[in-house]
Amino acid sequence: MVNEYPQALTIAGSDSDGSAGMQADLHTFFVRKVYGMSVITACVAGNSYGIHDSVNMPEHFINQEFKDLDDDFDIKAAKTGMLSDAKLINIVVDNYKKYNFGPLIVDPVIVTKHGAMLLETKAFETLKEKLVPLATVITPNFYEAEKLADMTINNDKDVEKSAQILKNMGAKNVIIKGKHVAGETKEVKDYVLLESGEDFWITGPYYDTTHKNGTGDSLSAAITAEIAKGKSVKEAIIIADEFVDAAIKNGIEVGHKFGPINHWAATKLDK
């Protein structure tokens, strides 16, 4: 017997410790029951203590990855992650426009929660001009929203304003992940602004844990998986938020410092 599963793509960097980047995306695709494929843009060497080196993939190799996937598969949705610099953003944008891989979920990865820069500062303008307008959904964290909207965010009204700025740049739907500071935050709040103009906040408990690497990757990958299965953007965002909440709440003990979230914890939420 041959089973059919929707196919989804991550266009992202590889994270050697498996907690974030493409590995977190593929863990997420797997437990959300979509078949995951990858276009590797860069490779990061690191572990639970931090990131220690990275290299970008050559242009000809990335072009070949896109071509090979297009030649053979029926990808229903795709997401972007770490793109390192303006050159990689342009390569990805050109390939994405050339092929049909469905709705694009843009996780505008700039910096990890432990402070490692994954995108050159001088590439911010290219990200805004070239990639943001292609986004079916864009998923910045608080810091990324400030950088992309070019404003300081002090309160909920500012979060809403930054989402509208991203929408005006061409992103169809926006989710801004709330600010959270260990020891201070009691509740996490993500703000959603949909293409229709409908907007809402998703709130949940803050888990004080050192095991939360890859939360943003997993959220955007779960949105991608649910859209690949045919869910609406609104349904996909709500399911993905629940999924990441359960994966943070039930962490797994791997490594000696900052560890991963537990994608298995959330399989019971499968819908």
Ligand SMILES: Nc1ncnc2c1ncn2[C@@H]1O[C@H](COP(=O)(O)OP(=O)(O)O)[C@@H](O)[C@H]1O
């Ligand atoms: N400690 C936490 N407790 C509960 N939810 C969290 C926690 N950290 C992140 N989240 C949630 O995980 C998702 C990803 O957010 P975030 O960690 O800010 O993204 P990023 O990894 O891009 O910085 C959001 O839905 C956010 O609300």
Ligand SMILES: Cc1ncc(COP(=O)(O)OP(=O)(O)O)c(N)n1
């Ligand atoms: C290769 C690679 N890509 C992305 C990240 C950052 O992942 P993200 O989920 O956005 O952020 P953290 O929750 O891990 O801070 C990464 N670390 N490596």
